[in-house]
Amino acid sequence: MSADVVSSEPETPASRLQSPLETLRARMQDRSAVIGIIGLGYVGLPLALRFSELGHAIVGFDVDATKVADLNAKGGYVRYQGQTRESVRFHSRFEATTDFARAGECDALILCVPTPLGKSHDPDIGYILDAAASIRPHLRPGQVIALESTTYPGTTEEDMLPALAREDLTVGEDVFVVYSPEREDPGNAKYGIRQIPKVISGVTPACLQAAEALYGGAVDTLVPVSSTRAAEMTKLLENIHRAVNIGLVNEMKTVADRMGLDIFEVVRAAATKPFGFTPFYPGPGVGGHCIPVDPFYLTWKAREYGLHTRFIELAGEINRYMPEYIVEKLMDALNGARKALNGARVLVLGVAFKKNIDDMRESPSVRVVELIAEKGGDVAYADPHVPTLTLEEGKGASLTAQPFDAAAIAGYDAVVIATDHDAFDYEMIAREAKLIVDTRGRYPASQARVTRA
Known part of the structure; x- marks a missing residue:
């Protein structure tokens, strides 16, 4: 045609x-x-x-x-x-x-x-x-x-x-x-x-x-x-813009953490500037169909023109690393409580790729669950939007969503806030949890028993 x-x-x-x-x-x-x-x-x-x-x-x-x-x-x-x-x-x-x-x-x-x-x-x-x-x-x-x-x-x-x-x-x-x-x-x-x-x-x-x-x-x-090519490139630019900026703020999070700074406080302060800054917030990585996938459509096409999109690929590497960073923070927090991850009971709160939906595509929270299981943790998850969770072959059996009431929260050695659905009662979690690893900035960094990741 x-x-x-x-x-x-x-x-x-x-x-x-x-x-x-x-x-x-x-x-x-x-x-x-x-x-x-x-x-x-x-x-x-x-x-x-x-x-x-x-x-x-x-x-x-x-x-x-x-x-x-x-x-x-x-x-x-x-x-x-x-x-x-x-x-x-x-x-x-x-x-x-x-x-x-x-x-x-x-x-x-x-x-x-x-x-x-x-x-x-x-x-x-x-x-x-x-x-x-x-x-x-x-x-x-x-x-x-x-x-x-x-x-x-x-x-x-x-x-x-x-x-x-x-x-x-x-x-x-x-x-x-x-x-x-x-x-x-x-x-x-x-x-x-x-x-x-x-x-x-x-x-x-x-x-x-x-x-x-x-x-x-x-x-x-x-x-x-x-042209259709311009429209296709427009969509990729939109998503690559997000991927690169999320990669930047995730890297800034690791630097701020090493310096003893609260990255969420820093981002919120920077966002008060009325020009030249767009706030992006760190998390456990990137998920959904768009942000983890679309940049590779351009990097692949760019090779046809003899170009290597190093900046885009670096952002992808940083974002893919974030689940490992979170599990490392979990291990450090458990060590501080004189516990090992191997054998610890850990509840991951939220496994959808973003809050208040059930979309599981490329969710970094799932990778967090898998890594905990791989390191011997007795891992469970709670998500009001996702009743069952199937892990990749060889990384654990299918899981069923667990209760997240006060009695349930109190029974775990650690709780990881991976996807911050509004359905979770964060005041109750702060009161009942023995240890919290917060990847979404729901709590002040100074709050007792909370580790930012």
Whole structure:
């Protein structure tokens, strides 16, 4: 599929009256367009809900038949809004399916599929290519195909476009291919899809117009850029900015700790400067799909241009080391209480990658649990959002979430605050715990029985 291929479809009086782009615009404007969402996860489901709020019929595609059946049975899903979990229902017709032949019913097809790393930390865009191959036979004039998955510059035009290619459809005339990176923040009650400005791009100028038609009613502010490659790089810059700054403050934490300084006090003081400083806070590492993964998409692509992204890779090394640093601090704290980690009862509070959600992807808290187990600790965890936890093969059996009431807290030799969910009673924990290793700055550094990590 390329912009210079001439369509083999015969021209009809109707097509002369209204072009595929005009048809798409009209259907988006009167809310009669059917929106197809491919990948019903943390990105796809909120996007489906937003278009459903506008009155569009939604067809959700996923390869997980169990998830599809569950969504169809419930007519909605559970999402996180600030400190609360809530069940939401779609406002207009929604149907989930594993049948990609139904892609032909949709006026828009939005790909929200995973982009993980391979075993050698190389990008794996297999989910994108599989989705493209699945919808390719069912494409028709008047459709817009949008990729939202985070990926390296060039993916949309160099990889996805050939996977969609059909000689009877011309990009920019019959169908429209766009890239618009997701900016979803699970658990953020202040910024939803509508409030977050959306970067959009297209393979051709007409494709960019299709992107404007697709997202214009759903998002308050659109940010057009010159190319899909620029949009892809924008998303990577956003996430690499966070990864590098988190790596910096995590390294500063180890330096401040050695100097006997409270890094959280230092960051809060620096944040009072009204210009030139953005506060980032240390923790047990970085988690989620974006921050631990996305920088490697750029480092891999940069090698194609003969470049070595040392700064980005150094930040990754620092962040990956943080779980080991925390366990070292735990061992020091136990030693100070004349106990060894081997055989000690340790409770890790919070294993999701961020507070108040259940997302376990790349969570550094899980690595903390694994390291404690590897060193002989009798480790358990508590998390109101994660009922069970499966460790990597050879690093311990599957665990079940434990109670975190006063009696339970008092029974452990040490408590590690790894993910600071609001559901935890921090006053009670401070009162009942024999020893606390605090990775999130919930307590003053001077508080008795508290070790900052």
